[in-house]
Amino acid sequence: MFRLSSVPLDPGALQRELVEPRAGGCVSFEGRVRSRNEGREVRGLEYEAYGELAEKEGARILAEAREKFAIRSARCVHRVGRLQIGEIAVWAGVTAEHRAAAFDACRYIIDELKKRVPIWKKEHYASGATEWIQPPAAGQNHPGPGRKA
Amino acid sequence: MFRLSSVPLDPGALQRELVEPRAGGCVSFEGRVRSRNEGREVRGLEYEAYGELAEKEGARILAEAREKFAIRSARCVHRVGRLQIGEIAVWAGVTAEHRAAAFDACRYIIDELKKRVPIWKKEHYASGATEWIQPPAAGQNHPGPGRKA
């Protein structure tokens, strides 16, 4: 299940919802608002989603993960609205009988989410400036998939 | 930091301890006691650790993870004693500025833990039987690293 949330996420509660007796391993990813990005001091963020399409595309990604990997369940929640430093922006969790599948699927979900789900991020800087963050242009020499946490 | 715990683990609290303003991504792994293993119905588990060596080797693994991957912090806790179905047996969490390193390091830690840290697991079955679980013998044809969650 994929959803957007305008209220703070509770990773403990999200994870407990995934647990069931036959799932041995659970891998989760939490993305938090960082205090610095590309050398600029960040005060807070604003996430704006194209809700209808984000939810459709998010659901497609979770369905793909269930198809590609031997997992038991997967879910992902993304915040929208204003967020403070340290708040959780995105959470993804996967359970599986065996941990390798859980790691692979969780990573797949978050990687695809960033590429495919229309959610925009506006950074608010200590200077007062703001900026809609764009992904690095294709072909530009950037450090690869680990670039943005 | 690696440690053994004889009391139930609280993943929410463990994860909160890792959070700091510059860590954008946190990947965690939770291994829970499954109700079935290799077709047998499991009632509970008992973990026994060679504490002195387990803590040394666990600390070495975390140090290796910090050296190999661009992470900010890593910790891992393993339960000892009697556990019920669904209880968390092992928890590992890693924070990093970028998520790829967090995924790689978390997986490294849990894979190495299973290979190198002397902690024994005794399964208690519904039938009343018990068994010390052994890893698959080297060279035996088993489904690879994802075999045990």
Next chain:
Amino acid sequence: MKMPRSQSKPAAGAGGATPKRVQVRYFAQLREQAGCAEEQVRTAAATPAGLYEELRGRHRFTLPAGRLQVAVNDDFAQWDTPLADGVSVVFIPPFAGG
């Protein structure tokens, strides 16, 4: 890709480019540049590509279509999909969520 401006006004029957109403929603920098989150547009554009060029002229959007994706009726679509009357269209600027 750019449609002549004259065709962007309702011009019934002109070469099959019958005018239609489409609902356009804007997000992020496009919303800020348009000054609104949503508008109903009467257009003779045959495709989302034509519609974007028309609206880009009107709202002075800074992003070229090549940096965007487009959704029609809340699903990803091709830029050269025929534009039907009554559809909703969203031009999706580059995103970097999460």
Next chain:
Amino acid sequence: MKMPRSQSKPAAGAGGATPKRVQVRYFAQLREQAGCAEEQVRTAAATPAGLYEELRGRHRFTLPAGRLQVAVNDDFAQWDTPLADGVSVVFIPPFAGG
């Protein structure tokens, strides 16, 4: 690797195999088979390998040394490390924690 049983008893001065005291701890199935978690052993064994064979005979351990690892003074050690007086030794049966 197997030491003659006669050398497993203290036999001071026999070919330099002076008897020593080592503290042996047992875990998991070795603990159950030994019937104790710890014992002090007087041995003339020159290496952990020799000591294990001696104790395997005494406690009827089912696992061959090839399935085990060994720790001396709480760190992994080689089976052919010389065994010093006063060390602690742990024979580590196969584990599958987590």
